[in-house]
Amino acid sequence: MPEWSDTAIILSIRPHGEQAALVNVLTKQHGRQAGLVRGGQSRSMRGVLQIGNAVVVTWRARLETHLGTMVTEMATPHASAVLDNPLRLAGLASTCAIIEGCVPEREPCEPVFDATDALISMMTDGDLEEAWLAAYIRWEVAMLGIAGYALDLGRCAVTGERENLAYVSPRTGVAVTRAGAGIHVERLLRLPCFLGGIEPGDENNPDNEKTVEQDLLDGMELTRHFLERRVFGLHHQPLPPSRERLAVLMRRKFFPNPEQE
Structure with a gap:
């Protein structure tokens, strides 16, 4: 037995x-x-x-x-450590739901456990919101890789350049520079600085007035796109409600007045 x-x-x-x-x-x-x-x-x-x-x-x-x-x-x-914090509680629930969608059953995955355990500790130990949210988005990028859909955020799909990366192709998941985007810029997803994009305020940034908060929302939109289409959508499932709630709570916290966005 x-x-x-x-x-x-x-x-x-x-x-x-x-x-x-x-x-x-x-x-x-x-x-x-x-x-x-x-x-x-x-x-x-x-x-x-x-x-x-x-x-x-x-x-x-x-x-x-x-x-x-x-x-x-x-x-x-x-x-119990996050019960009085709706944003962190949603982050905890979303983390667990994403694992169920990305990690296959009964296959050893100690690195995934260790990364998830470290992320949850950031949520529950009182780390700054910006710190654990950026870590959460990096973790989602890693989960896409575990599910077989790794993003390539280190080089431009058009020029091969590794500097001045600003966007990600929604079709291929490969980064694109501002110059490489050309006339297709409106179709591309923004690459946040904490994933290798241009820093907010940098003169090469297409939106050099972008805040750290907007950078985090861009990161959530980036991973949402690929989780929705390449992971959950393939099984005819919607994104977990807890993941949707986390994004909504982030937006409300960072931009309580919609005109601020």
Whole structure:
């Protein structure tokens, strides 16, 4: 009978019958896994089985390919740390939902676990909003690579140049310089500076008055485009509602007055 224990992050919880819960987790050594938690709907388990929490899981099944049972113990209550911050709570939920869409089941992916664990720590440890949001967008770029759709943000698709990159082709996912964009500039996605684009305020930037906040929103739009079309859309699924909510909350926070954009 296969059995293992591992550190994990809870991705989703669904009721199963009257008392049990079907729980999906990302583990450090065993990849993305699912298991049935007996009594998972009980009051005593309610605080443990929250999206984003770090837990220690013990998984058992008759065969490796079967849906096993899972026993969970709390390690770090990440969810409770962000309950009073809607933006960070949406970020935590979006992180877990994106993993379910990008990471295949039962394939070891320790680097993904480590990167996700570090990102969640930034959200819950009180890092500045701009810092963890930029880290989140970089993480989404990495998740696109895990899903098989890596972006090429290091060179221009038209000229091959590696400097003055300002845009990304929505078709190929390759960066483009301002000069290389030519008459097609309106069709391209903006490349934020924290992903290798021109710094806001730089004289070569096509929008040299762009703020850090707008740069973050451009990053969210960039990854949204490719997640929607290359990952979730291929399975006829919409983007996770938590991902949409994160983008909406960012826009409201940065530009409470729409005329500011």
